[in-house]
Amino acid sequence: MAAQADTCVFLFTEKNNERILKMTEKIKAIAMGVNIKNSEDNFDYMMEELKGLAIACDMEVVGELAQNLDHINKAHYIGSGKIEELKGLIEFTGAEVVIANDELSPSQIRVLEDELNIRVIDRTMLILDIFAQRARTREAKLQVDVARLQYLLPRLIGQKDYDQQGGREGLHNRGAGETKLELDRRRIEDKIASLKKELENLGYQRETQRSKRKKSGLPLVSLVGYTNAGKSSIMNALVEMYGSAQDKKVFEKDMLFATLETSVRKIDLPDRESFLLADTVGFIYKLPHNLIKAFRSTLEEVVDSDLLLHVIDYSEANHEKFIEVTEETLREIGADGIPVIQVFNKTDLTDTEMPLVVNNRVYLSAKERIGIKELVQLISDEIFKDFVECEMLIPYDQGQILSYFHENAHVLKIEYEEEGARIILECKESDYEKYQDYSVSRIK
Numbered sequence: 003m004a005a006q007a008d009t010c011v012f013l014f015t016e017k018n019n020e021r022i023l024k025m026t027e028k029i030k031a032i033a034m035g036v037n038i039k040n041s042e043d044n045f046d047y048m049m050e051e052l053k054g055l056a057i058a059c060d061m062e063v064v065g066e067l068a069q070n071l072d073h074i075n076k077a078h079y080i081g082s083g084k085i086e087e088l089k090g091l092i093e094f095t096g097a098e099v100v101i102a103n104d105e106l107s108p109s110q111i112r113v114l115e116d117e118l119n120i121r122v123i124d125r126t127m128l129i130l131d132i133f134a135q136r137a138r139t140r141e142a143k144l145q146v147d148v149a150r151l152q153y154l155l156p157r158l159i160g161q162k163d164y165d166q167q168g169g170r171e172g173l174h175n176r177g178a179g180e181t182k183l184e185l186d187r188r189r190i191e192d193k194i195a196s197l198k199k200e201l202e203n204l205g206y207q208r209e210t211q212r213s214k215r216k217k218s219g220l221p222l223v224s225l226v227g228y229t230n231a232g233k234s235s236i237m238n239a240l241v242e243m244y245g246s247a248q249d250k251k252v253f254e255k256d257m258l259f260a261t262l263e264t265s266v267r268k269i270d271l272p273d274r275e276s277f278l279l280a281d282t283v284g285f286i287y288k289l290p291h292n293l294i295k296a297f298r299s300t301l302e303e304v305v306d307s308d309l310l311l312h313v314i315d316y317s318e319a320n321h322e323k324f325i326e327v328t329e330e331t332l333r334e335i336g337a338d339g340i341p342v343i344q345v346f347n348k349t350d351l352t353d354t355e356m357p358l359v360v361n362n363r364v365y366l367s368a369k370e371r372i373g374i375k376e377l378v379q380l381i382s383d384e385i386f387k388d389f390v391e392c393e394m395l396i397p398y399d400q401g402q403i404l405s406y407f408h409e410n411a412h413v414l415k416i417e418y419e420e421e422g423a424r425i426i427l428e429c430k431e432s433d434y435e436k437y438q439d440y441s442v443s444r445i446k
C-alpha cells in the first residue's frame with residue numbers, strides 16, 4: 003500500500019494524518035464526460051475506459067455523469083445545469099474526486115473545484131499517474147516526471163491565487179505538495195531542465211545501443227498497438243518458439259500500461275534468418291502529448307523499425323477505433339510510412355476461424371499459440387523480400403568486404419579456398435549489385 007501512496011502523487015497529500023487515512027481507503031470518484039454530438043469517438047467505451055483508468059489508480063468509482071453537448075463548455079466543461087446535478091451526486095455518494103474524460107484547462111479545474119468543493123482531475127492526470135506507478139527503469143521514471151511536471155506547471159500557478167483565498171483543506175490541498183514545488187514556478191522549471199539533462203545523458207547510452215544494433219545489420223521489427231492488445235504476449239510467444247534459451251520473457255498482464263519500457267529480443271528463424279523484435283508501450287485514447295514527447299526516446303525504436311506489427315485486440319468491439327488511435331499516434335511520433343502487418347490477436351474469443359492470413363493481416367491467438375508460425379512467415383516475407391541468396395568468392399586482399407558481409411548480411415556458409423573465401427550468403431539486393439564482380443552465382 004505504501005507504494006501506492008508514493009506514486010499517486012496527484013491524489014495524496016503530505017499531511018500525515020490524511021495520508022495514512024488515504025492509504026487504507028480507496029478514494030471515491032465520480033467519472034464525468036461530455037458526449038459531443040456528431041463526434042466519431044465511441045463515448046460509452048471512453049467512459050468505461052476512464053473508469054478503468056480510475057480503478058488502475060486505486061480509486062473506487064461511485065458514480066457517473068454524462069452530458070450530450072454540441073461542444074465542451076469553455077468555462078466549466080459541463081453545462082451550468084449539470085453542475086447542480088453533479089453536486090447532488092457528490093452529496094449522495096460521498097465522492098471526494100471528480101474525474102473529467104477530457105483534459106481540463108487550469109481555469110476549468112479552478113472554476114469546477116470552486117463550485118463543487120472537491121478535487122477535480124482529468125483523464126490526462128490519471129494516465130500520468132498510472133505511468134508513474136508502472137515506471138521501473140530510471141529512464142521511464144524521468145520521462146514520466148518530466149511529463150507530470152509539465153502538466154502540473156500551469157495548473158499549480160493557477161491554483162496559487164485560488165488557494166490564497168483560503169479555507170480549503172484535506173483533498174483540496176494539492177497532492178503534489180509532496181514535491182514542495184507547488185508554489186515555485188522557477189523551481190519546477192529548473193527541475194524539468196535538470197531531469198531533461200539527465201535524460202539526455204541516458205539518451206547517449208541508448209544511442210550507443212542503437213548504433214550497436216544497427217551495426218548488427220539485423221532488421222528491427224516493433225510491436226505497437228493499443229494498451230492491453232497483447233503485444234507482450236506475442237513477444238513471449240515468439241521468444242518461446244524462436245528465441246534463444248537464455249532470453250527472458252517480458253511482463254504480460256491484464257492491466258492498462260503493463261509495459262512502459264522497450265525490450266528487444268533476437269528471434270532466430272528456422273532458415274537461419276534472424277531479426278530483432280521490440281516490445282513497446284501501449285497507446286490509448288488521448289494519450290497526453292507531454293507523455294508522447296517525454297517518451298520519444300523510448301519510442302525511437304519504433305521510428306527506427308523496418309517493420310511494425312500493429313497488434314489489435316480483435317475480441318474488442320471497438321477495435322476499429324483502436325486501430326485509428328494507434329495509427330494517429332504513430333503519425334505523431336513520425337513512424338508512419340513504415341510497412342505494417344496487422345495482427346488481429348485474441349481471435350480465440352471470437353467466431354473467426356484461425357489461423358487466417360489475408361494480405362498483410364493475420365488472425366491469431368497469442369494465448370493459444372495459434373497463428374504464430376503464419377505471423378513469422380509474413381514477417382519473414384516482408385523483411386527479407388529484397389534479399390538475394392548468392393554465392394561469392396572474395397579474394398583474401400578484400401577482407402573488408404568479408405567483414406562487411408559478416409556485419410550486414412547473413413553468411414550461411416563459408417569455405418576458405420586458395421583464391422579466397424567462398425561464401426553463400428543472403429544480402430540486400432543493393433549490396434549484391436555493388437559487389438557483383440565477386441559473385442559466382444545467384445541462387446534466389
Ligand SMILES: Nc1nc2c(ncn2[C@@H]2O[C@H](COP(=O)(O)OP(=O)(O)OP(=O)(O)O)[C@@H](O)[C@H]2O)c(=O)[nH]1
Nearest residue numbers: 230231232233234235255256259260261284368369
Ligand atoms: N484470450 C486471450 N487473451 C490474450 C491473448 N493475448 C493476450 N491476452 C491477454 O491480454 C492481456 C494483455 O496482454 P499483454 O500482452 O500484457 O498486452 P500488451 O499489449 O502488452 O499491454 P500493455 O503492455 O499494457 O500495452 C493479458 O491478460 C493476456 O493474457 C489471446 O490471444 N487471447
Ligand SMILES: [Mg+2]
Nearest residue numbers: 233234260261
Ligand atoms: Mg505489454
